[in-house]
Amino acid sequence: MSDVIVIGAGPAGLAGAIACAQHGLEVTVLDEFIKPGGRLLGQLHEERPGKWWNGIEESKRLHEKAKQLSVHIHCGVSVFDLEKAQKLWKIHTDAGTFDAPFILLATGAAEFPIPIPGWTLPGVMSIGAAQVMTNVHRVRAGKKGIIIGANILSFAILNELQLAGIRVERIILPEKNALSQHAAIPENVMESLLHASHLAPSRFLRIGSRLMKRPAFRNWGLQFYPKQGIKVNGTSLQLRKAAVEIVGKTKVEGVRTVNIDSRGNIMSNSQTEYEADFVCIAGGLYPLAELAAVAGCPFRYIPELGGHVPVHSETMETPLEGLFVAGNITGIESGKIAMAQGTAAGLSIAKQAAKESMIIDQKLDEAVRAIQETRQAAAIQFSPNIQQGRERMKKIWEELSAE
Structure with a gap:
C-alpha cells in the first residue's frame, strides 16, 4: 500500500508525486496512456525569441526525477471508480484495486x-x-x-x-x-x-x-x-x-x-x-473531472475556469478528507501552472501526513506564491478572465470552510 496515489502522469501529477516523495511519502502514479508526460508530450512552441518550450524534454526531466525518488509509475492503467473505506481511499482500475490514505487527482482536460x-x-x-x-x-x-x-x-x-x-x-x-x-x-x-x-x-x-x-x-x-x-x-x-x-x-x-x-x-x-x-x-478544453464527481466532491460552475470544477483551496485540497486536485482539472491553464499546482498539492499532502510539518508550512506558502507568479508571467491564457475565476473559487472555499 502506498501513502499517496496520483491519478494522471502529466505535468501536475508528476510534479505532485515528486513533491510528496521528497518528503518521505511512498507514491504510486497511475495513467492510462502508454508513457508518462500527459499533454506535455505534444507541446512544442517558442515562448519568446530564442527560448523554446519542449514538452517532451520537460516530461523526460520530470519522469527521471520521479524515478530517482523511487516513485512507482504504472502506465496503461485506467481508473474507473473511487471510494472511501474508513480512512483509506480505494482506487478501482482495470489492473486491480489500489489503496492509499491520500489521492491526488491530476486528470487534466478534454476537448469539447x-x-x-x-x-x-x-x-x-x-x-x-x-x-x-x-x-x-x-x-x-x-x-x-x-x-x-x-x-x-x-x-x-x-x-x-x-x-x-x-x-x-x-x-x-x-x-x-x-x-x-x-x-x-x-x-x-x-x-x-x-x-x-x-x-x-x-x-x-x-x-x-x-x-x-x-x-x-x-x-x-x-x-x-x-x-x-x-x-x-x-x-x-x-x-x-x-x-x-x-x-x-x-x-x-x-x-x-x-x-x-x-x-x-x-x-x-x-x-x-x-x-x-x-x-x-477545435472546440476548446474543459476540466476532465469525472473521477472527482464519482468520489463525491462538490462542484461549482465557473466559466472562467473552463466549466464545472471541483471545489478546492489555494493549497489544492478538496472538502473530502485525503482528496487533492491539481492541474487542468481545477481550470484550464498552461503546463507550467499545472506543475506549480502539482508541487503545491504534493506539499499540502505531505503536511497533512505530518511529515516535517514545520518546514513544509514555509515551502507550501512559497509554492502558492509560485502558482500566482507563474500565472502572471504566462504568455498564453486560455481564458482572459482566469484570475477572476480563481478569486471566485477562493471565495467559495472560504465560505465553505466557514460553514
Missing part, C-alpha cells in the same frame, strides 16, 4: 466536441489529436488541412503543425447552433483572440490588434473583414466563414462553407467548398 455533418469521415480529428500525431508519434495528419474553430488552442497547435511542415490552408468557424455557442460568433471569437494579440506573428497584426480592442474599431473591422481572411504565418484566418459540412465519400475531400455576419448568422447564396484531405475540429 463540436459535431459537424461528415465528422465521422476518416481524416477528421480533434486539434489535440493532430498535435499528438505530429509531436508524439511523428505522423503527418495529411497534406492539406482545414481547422474548424478559432481559439488560443487551435493557434498554438497550428504553429506546431506548421513547424512540422504540415500545410493548413485556412481556419474557419463552426456553424452557429446550440453546441458551438460562442465559438461560432465572429464578435466573440475576435474578442477572445485579441487577448493574445501580443503573440501575433507580425508587427502589423500586433498594431492592428491593439486598435481592434476598441469596440468601434472591432465592429468596423468585422464589417469589412477580408473575404479571403488574414494570413497568419501563411494560413488564412477566415472569421466570416462557417463550416456546414465536411464532405467526402470514403475519406475527407473538403469542407462546405457559408459566409456569416458578425453574429454568426448565415448569409444567403454564399456556399463555397474548399478542398482538404484532413480536418481538425
Whole structure:
C-alpha cells in the first residue's frame, strides 16, 4: 500500500508525486496512456525569441526525477471508480484495486466536441489529436488541412503543425447552433483572440490588434473583414466563414462553407467548398473531472475556469478528507501552472501526513506564491478572465470552510 496515489502522469501529477516523495511519502502514479508526460508530450512552441518550450524534454526531466525518488509509475492503467473505506481511499482500475490514505487527482482536460455533418469521415480529428500525431508519434495528419474553430488552442497547435511542415490552408468557424455557442460568433471569437494579440506573428497584426480592442474599431473591422481572411504565418484566418459540412465519400475531400455576419448568422447564396484531405475540429478544453464527481466532491460552475470544477483551496485540497486536485482539472491553464499546482498539492499532502510539518508550512506558502507568479508571467491564457475565476473559487472555499 502506498501513502499517496496520483491519478494522471502529466505535468501536475508528476510534479505532485515528486513533491510528496521528497518528503518521505511512498507514491504510486497511475495513467492510462502508454508513457508518462500527459499533454506535455505534444507541446512544442517558442515562448519568446530564442527560448523554446519542449514538452517532451520537460516530461523526460520530470519522469527521471520521479524515478530517482523511487516513485512507482504504472502506465496503461485506467481508473474507473473511487471510494472511501474508513480512512483509506480505494482506487478501482482495470489492473486491480489500489489503496492509499491520500489521492491526488491530476486528470487534466478534454476537448469539447463540436459535431459537424461528415465528422465521422476518416481524416477528421480533434486539434489535440493532430498535435499528438505530429509531436508524439511523428505522423503527418495529411497534406492539406482545414481547422474548424478559432481559439488560443487551435493557434498554438497550428504553429506546431506548421513547424512540422504540415500545410493548413485556412481556419474557419463552426456553424452557429446550440453546441458551438460562442465559438461560432465572429464578435466573440475576435474578442477572445485579441487577448493574445501580443503573440501575433507580425508587427502589423500586433498594431492592428491593439486598435481592434476598441469596440468601434472591432465592429468596423468585422464589417469589412477580408473575404479571403488574414494570413497568419501563411494560413488564412477566415472569421466570416462557417463550416456546414465536411464532405467526402470514403475519406475527407473538403469542407462546405457559408459566409456569416458578425453574429454568426448565415448569409444567403454564399456556399463555397474548399478542398482538404484532413480536418481538425477545435472546440476548446474543459476540466476532465469525472473521477472527482464519482468520489463525491462538490462542484461549482465557473466559466472562467473552463466549466464545472471541483471545489478546492489555494493549497489544492478538496472538502473530502485525503482528496487533492491539481492541474487542468481545477481550470484550464498552461503546463507550467499545472506543475506549480502539482508541487503545491504534493506539499499540502505531505503536511497533512505530518511529515516535517514545520518546514513544509514555509515551502507550501512559497509554492502558492509560485502558482500566482507563474500565472502572471504566462504568455498564453486560455481564458482572459482566469484570475477572476480563481478569486471566485477562493471565495467559495472560504465560505465553505466557514460553514
